[in-house]
Amino acid sequence: MLQTIFIVSLGIIAISSLFLIYRLTKGPSIPDRAVALDAIGINLIGITAIISVVLKTKAFVDVILLIGILAFIGTVAIAKFLEKGEIIENDRNK
Amino acid sequence: MANQKIKTNDVILQTVTQIILFIIIIFSIYLFFAGHNAPGGGFIGGLMTASAIVLLLIAFDIKTVKKIIPINYILLTSIGLMIAVLSGVGSFFYNESFLSHTFDHFHLPLLGETELATATIFDLGVYLVVIGVTMTIIQTIGETE
Numbered sequence: 001m002l003q004t005i006f007i008v009s010l011g012i013i014a015i016s017s018l019f020l021i022y023r024l025t026k027g028p029s030i031p032d033r034a035v036a037l038d039a040i041g042i043n044l045i046g047i048t049a050i051i052s053v054v055l056k057t058k059a060f061v062d063v064i065l066l067i068g069i070l071a072f073i074g075t076v077a078i079a080k081f082l083e084k085g086e087i088i089e090n091d092r093n094k
Numbered sequence: 095m096a097n098q099k100i101k102t103n104d105v106i107l108q109t110v111t112q113i114i115l116f117i118i119i120i121f122s123i124y125l126f127f128a129g130h131n132a133p134g135g136g137f138i139g140g141l142m143t144a145s146a147i148v149l150l151l152i153a154f155d156i157k158t159v160k161k162i163i164p165i166n167y168i169l170l171t172s173i174g175l176m177i178a179v180l181s182g183v184g185s186f187f188y189n190e191s192f193l194s195h196t197f198d199h200f201h202l203p204l205l206g207e208t209e210l211a212t213a214t215i216f217d218l219g220v221y222l223v224v225i226g227v228t229m230t231i232i233q234t235i236g237e238t239e
Contacts, residue, residue: 059132062125062133062134063133065121066138069114069121069142073148073149076107076149076152080152084102087152087236088151088232088233088235089155089156090155090156090157090237091155091156091157092154092158
């Protein structure tokens, strides 16, 4: 019973990721695509968590925090590039 | 005055960075020490520490980060390589072949019975090399105009 619920929720997250990929390819502006990528990262966290429950292992718990940190840093880097044109400045008070 | 760039205020990003930075560094140290019996190790721990410094570079700038962390990353890479080689050379003093490692159980204060392995010293070298190489690449690319 519980296994069925996990499989069904995996399918629902997969469908939501498919719609996000549609937004990623079709998105009229670049910020649309950046937000879609961020949401795909959050969906990957959910998929990893459910799969680690299905496989009955604790080995993927680190991966969840890792994807969260990487998605945050990547989104911040894209946002800074869109706003200022460069990701790492030499001197921000210049 | 007309073409002066408008200064943006990154106060939210900088405040969030100051909190999250320590979480990422503690997570990377956990990954480094968990590598013996669980997923983790020197490589992924070094990458997470480097990504914490990258987050600092994004939120501030190269000049400020050089003031906060005054480390020569090329020197850090060579120190890491030296630690890794010396951990292998050390086995010569006990009539063993190169890179043969050993472990023993010790009684440490606060931690109790702990298994300490010399493979951790080799992993420390990998950790320092990964931080040094990653930060050298990123800072070299970021500094060029």
